[in-house]
Amino acid sequence: MDVEEGRRIFVGNLPMDIRERDIEDLFYKYGRMSDIHLKTPSRPPAFAFITFDDRRDADDAVRARDGYSLGGERLRVEIVRGRRGPSRGPAGKPGGGAGEHSDFRVIVTGLPHSASWQDLKDHFRQAGDVVYTDVDRIGGGLVEFRTLRDMEYALDRLD
Numbered sequence: 001m002d003v004e005e006g007r008r009i010f011v012g013n014l015p016m017d018i019r020e021r022d023i024e025d026l027f028y029k030y031g032r033m034s035d036i037h038l039k040t041p042s043r044p045p046a047f048a049f050i051t052f053d054d055r056r057d058a059d060d061a062v063r064a065r066d067g068y069s070l071g072g073e074r075l076r077v078e079i080v081r082g083r084r085g086p087s088r089g090p091a092g093k094p095g096g097g098a099g100e101h102s103d104f105r106v107i108v109t110g111l112p113h114s115a116s117w118q119d120l121k122d123h124f125r126q127a128g129d130v131v132y133t134d135v136d137r138i139g140g141g142l143v144e145f146r147t148l149r150d151m152e153y154a155l156d157r158l159d
Contacts, residue, residue, distance in 0.1 A: 007055045008080040009062055010107075014038075014046040015071035023048055030064065031057025037155050041109035043139065045073065049080065049155075080105065101144055102131050104151035108141035115141065127154035 011023070020038050027033060027050060035051040052058040058079060066077040081103060108120065121133040124143045128150025135141040145151040 007053070007058050008049060008051045009058050010076075010078050010080050011048045011050060011065070012045060012076035013070075013073045014048060014075070015073065016040055016044050016046050018046055018071075023050065026065065026068075026070070027061050030061035039107075039109075039155075039159065043110055047107060102146060104145040104148050106143050106145075106151060106154055108143060109139060111135060111139045111141050113137060113139065117141075124154055124158065127151075127158055 011027075014023075018038070018040070020036050023036055023038060024033065030052070032053040033050055034053050035049075037049045038046065039048065040046040050058075050061070052061065062077050062079055065075055068075045068077070111120070115135050117133040117135050120135060120141045120143055121130050124130050124133070124145075127145070129146035130143060130150075131146050132144040133141065143154070145154065
């Protein structure tokens with residue numbers, strides 16, 4: 001699986017009662033999916049990462065389902081991509097990495113308002129090599145890993 005090829009998509013704004021089967025039903029017609037990671041945090045909305053076998057299928061899914069209405073909400077669907085450029089957190093402050101970013105990222109929800117990017121980085125280091133973290137002060141965060149293996153370990157073990 002090579003995320004850089006654009007085969008992995010993020011699906012946000014999902015209803016909290018969604019099941020993996022519902023996601024399959026929404027996306028099966030765009031191509032073969034090799035992996036679905038559904039996340040239902042303690043606070044809405046739920047979200048998922050879907051890996052397609054072919055990047056063209058992922059592109060088709062994004063075009064067709066971004067903005068799609070589901071459960072009264074509009075889905076946010078996009079290709080998972082790594083950010084480029086200097087590592088900056090809120091208000092231009094450094095955000096947990098020395099200018100390095102990765103395509104292997106997870107979104108964290110339900111954080112206490114007092115959580116810092118360093119707290120997040122310290123916690124996720126048990127899953128592997130963390131290259132960047134950021135928090136948004138409203139309970140959300142972002143963690144980027146050096147490898148797909150580390151990211152998948154975090155998704156499986158730290159959720």
